[in-house]
Amino acid sequence: MYSFELTILGASGGPEGGVTQCFMVRPSGTRGVESICVDGGAGAGQITRMIARYGPYANPDMVESFYANDVEPAAKFFDAYSNMEFGLPSHITTYLENKEGLCNTRMKAIEIYNGIKEYYVTHAHLDHISEMVLNSPLAYEDNPSLASKKIWGLDFTVEALKKHLFNDLVWPDLVSDNERFQLGTLKDLKSHRCSVFPQWDIIPLQVNHGHGAVLTMKRVYSTVYLFRDRETKNCLLVCGDIEADFSLGAEKSLFCRLLKYIAGHVDQGKLRGIVIECSSSMSTDESQLYGHLSPVHLVDALVRLQNMYAGKDSLKGLEVIISHVKRVSARLDPRLTILDEIREQALLKGLEGIIFSMAVHGFTFHL
Amino acid sequence: MYSFELTILGASGGPEGGVTQCFMVRPSGTRGVESICVDGGAGAGQITRMIARYGPYANPDMVESFYANDVEPAAKFFDAYSNMEFGLPSHITTYLENKEGLCNTRMKAIEIYNGIKEYYVTHAHLDHISEMVLNSPLAYEDNPSLASKKIWGLDFTVEALKKHLFNDLVWPDLVSDNERFQLGTLKDLKSHRCSVFPQWDIIPLQVNHGHGAVLTMKRVYSTVYLFRDRETKNCLLVCGDIEADFSLGAEKSLFCRLLKYIAGHVDQGKLRGIVIECSSSMSTDESQLYGHLSPVHLVDALVRLQNMYAGKDSLKGLEVIISHVKRVSARLDPRLTILDEIREQALLKGLEGIIFSMAVHGFTFHL
Numbered sequence: 084m085y086s087f088e089l090t091i092l093g094a095s096g097g098p099e100g101g102v103t104q105c106f107m108v109r110p111s112g113t114r115g116v117e118s119i120c121v122d123g124g125a126g127a128g129q130i131t132r133m134i135a136r137y138g139p140y141a142n143p144d145m146v147e148s149f150y151a152n153d154v155e156p157a158a159k160f161f162d163a164y165s166n167m168e169f170g171l172p173s174h175i176t177t178y179l180e181n182k183e184g185l186c187n188t189r190m191k192a193i194e195i196y197n198g199i200k201e202y203y204v205t206h207a208h209l210d211h212i213s214e215m216v217l218n219s220p221l222a223y224e225d226n227p228s229l230a231s232k233k234i235w236g237l238d239f240t241v242e243a244l245k246k247h248l249f250n251d252l253v254w255p256d257l258v259s260d261n262e263r264f265q266l267g268t269l270k271d272l273k274s275h276r277c278s279v280f281p282q283w284d285i286i287p288l289q290v291n292h293g294h295g296a297v298l299t300m301k302r303v304y305s306t307v308y309l310f311r312d313r314e315t316k317n318c319l320l321v322c323g324d325i326e327a328d329f330s331l332g333a334e335k336s337l338f339c340r341l342l343k344y345i346a347g348h349v350d351q352g353k354l355r356g357i358v359i360e361c362s363s364s365m366s367t368d369e370s371q372l373y374g375h376l377s378p379v380h381l382v383d384a385l386v387r388l389q390n391m392y393a394g395k396d397s398l399k400g401l402e403v404i405i406s407h408v409k410r411v412s413a414r415l416d417p418r419l420t421i422l423d424e425i426r427e428q429a430l431l432k433g434l435e436g437i438i439f440s441m442a443v444h445g446f447t448f449h450l
Numbered sequence: 451m452y453s454f455e456l457t458i459l460g461a462s463g464g465p466e467g468g469v470t471q472c473f474m475v476r477p478s479g480t481r482g483v484e485s486i487c488v489d490g491g492a493g494a495g496q497i498t499r500m501i502a503r504y505g506p507y508a509n510p511d512m513v514e515s516f517y518a519n520d521v522e523p524a525a526k527f528f529d530a531y532s533n534m535e536f537g538l539p540s541h542i543t544t545y546l547e548n549k550e551g552l553c554n555t556r557m558k559a560i561e562i563y564n565g566i567k568e569y570y571v572t573h574a575h576l577d578h579i580s581e582m583v584l585n586s587p588l589a590y591e592d593n594p595s596l597a598s599k600k601i602w603g604l605d606f607t608v609e610a611l612k613k614h615l616f617n618d619l620v621w622p623d624l625v626s627d628n629e630r631f632q633l634g635t636l637k638d639l640k641s642h643r644c645s646v647f648p649q650w651d652i653i654p655l656q657v658n659h660g661h662g663a664v665l666t667m668k669r670v671y672s673t674v675y676l677f678r679d680r681e682t683k684n685c686l687l688v689c690g691d692i693e694a695d696f697s698l699g700a701e702k703s704l705f706c707r708l709l710k711y712i713a714g715h716v717d718q719g720k721l722r723g724i725v726i727e728c729s730s731s732m733s734t735d736e737s738q739l740y741g742h743l744s745p746v747h748l749v750d751a752l753v754r755l756q757n758m759y760a761g762k763d764s765l766k767g768l769e770v771i772i773s774h775v776k777r778v779s780a781r782l783d784p785r786l787t788i789l790d791e792i793r794e795q796a797l798l799k800g801l802e803g804i805i806f807s808m809a810v811h812g813f814t815f816h817l
Contacts, residue, residue, distance in 0.1 A: 102468075247614040247619060411591060412557055
């Protein structure tokens with residue numbers, strides 16, 4: 084039995100837009116089109132192409148790459164034990180086929196877009212919000228009861244969206260006086276009951292994400308969301324950008340606090356999946372990580388979590404889905420390089436039985 | 451003899467990102483990869499797919515649509531007299547084929563991205579800048595002498611980019627203390643000599659673009675760029691979003707001022723092309739245009755320009771390339787609806803001999 088459906092609308096760490104981080108999440112087996120999204124770096128464009136099975140979604144067995152080959156076999160990106168399907172969840176596809184009046188791909192895409200009732204944003208960096216903002220006029224194609232959405236985030240995220248995005252200068256202010264888009268502020272560590280899927284509690288956890296680029300060097304923050312099914316207690320952890328800040332010490336490291344929270348609040352075996360970034364490969368200098376993870380840090384974090392549970396084998400069967408790989412200049416697809424490095428590090432560091440796959444846009448994981 | 455090469459990297463008026471307005475412009479016949487872009491709503495992602503002839507660029511005869519059909523014949527979008535080619539300018543393709551060391555599509559795309567030496571931004575709305583911002587880390591893949599870029603705009607554009615985008619909250623501040631991205635402020639109506647293509651003068655003209663969405667209802671501005679070849683005096687006019695503000699009267703209408711400027715500074719017959727938005731079809735209520743044009747307004751503006759010249763036939767042979775059509779919910783592709791409406795209005799209003807085509811991403815116009 085699965086608990087969570089996770090559809091990857093986008094998972095790139097850039098530089099190209101339209102396919103950056105956006106995960107559509109639903110309780111397994113949900114009928115209809117209702118969903119929530121973590122981040123909004125992808126959206127209507129990818130939904131449209133997924134419905135049409137067009138462009139990157141024309142062939143379920145191949146993934147666009149543009150490195151050693153322009154396309155690579157999809158199987159290279161996934162663990163053989165990952166449970167996944169190509170495209171949108173089958174219940175959504177069935178719903179679209181049976182609903183009358185959706186006479187073309189665009190209308191079907193708007194139906195799915197209307198189904199996104201909430202966004203949970205990790206932080207306001209453009210690769211995590213661009214499509215959410217650009218798609219927003221679509222919410223005016225139907226009546227408010229169908230098309231309204233809520234955008235949730237911690238205070239630093241909501242403030243940035245209000246002040247720097249929906250300010251008429253960068254995008255029309257659709258949030259100040261409007262029933263279709265409402266910003267909602269969550270509190271760090273405070274459990275929030277999801278109104279779309281009331282069987283879920285969603286807990287936001289603030290994490291570090293490096294520093295500003297110049298001068299002030301102010302800290303930049305991001306958010307991790309823990310989804311917990313109230314009945315089964317099964318959990319899914321979805322990260323945005325995150326810094327391996329362990330050098331701050333156990334008291335000050337927000338990553339350390341995150342791991343402790345999970346070990347303390349999620350029973351062993353109940354964590355069905357972790358979606359986590361790994362932006363850069365091991366050949367990247369530490370000074371060039373800019374508040375992101377490399378394979379060493381990612382595996383280090385998982386080892387810490389394993390130790391907080393019962394040690395060896397306590398994370399067996401956990402699915403770890405890697406996102407946000409930066410498409411830098413290289414001979415080989417950095418996603419494949421990083422996936423190899425993570426698996427190798429996991430072996431070296433005594434992490435056993437974890438299922439590592441790459442988040443590839445256009446696929447749905449069942450967790 | 452052509453004067454301008456205009457490659458459409460993106461021309462959508464949304465809601466999907468990654469293919470919104472970005473025009474790569476070069477003097478005809480330019481060898482190598484150097485270019486400038488007007489706006490940055492598309493970029494590295496589209497360049498990559500154009501090189502690979504992948505996704506929407508797999509078939510030169512078909513255009514992605516997602517309305518009546520998922521793809522439509524390309525010929526529907528262009529006038530038979532338009533001079534165009536599929537994909538990147540042939541000199542760029544030849545250059546990539548002959549340059550050593552570019553061993554995959556990604557590396558070729560970065561070479562072209564490095565070739566973009568300047569962006570001329572019309573205004574800071576996200577659909578005109580998102581990819582320019584998201585692509586910016588790519589400029590660190592090579593040394594500064596190869597990868598540096600300048601971003602130009604009128605004061606309101608440059609201020610918004612600095613304050614609301616490159617501020618560490620929405621995107622790392624890559625412009626404050628950095629040799630790779632420099633913001634440069636242009637002055638309204640003041641001719642600027644293009645340093646990449648010194649045969650060009652570029653004149654920015656401020657225009658109106660509606661009002662803020664709520665409360666203050668402050669005016670929003672945009673920019674039109676006039677490119678003039680110093681030798682041949684041939685000109686190309688590239689618009690961003692623009693409002694038909696003629697009701698303000700000839701003294702206050704910035705659109706009127708723009709037309710007068712053209713009629714006064716560009717000799718009849720020297721205007722090789724106008725790229726101009728037409729966001730919404732004629733079925734759209736005036737109150738729903740939000741500072742954009744519909745076919746009636748676009749044709750009205752051209753009639754005014756025709757009258758400022760010698761009247762009938764004075765715009766004969768002018769290419770008008772339509773951009774920024776909003777992909778709203780409809781049975782038929784709004785781009786085809788709008789192109790039909792414009793041609794019909796032109797006939798009705800006595801505009802003769804103008805060549806109307808749609809800006810479709812993935813094609814290069816020769817003007």
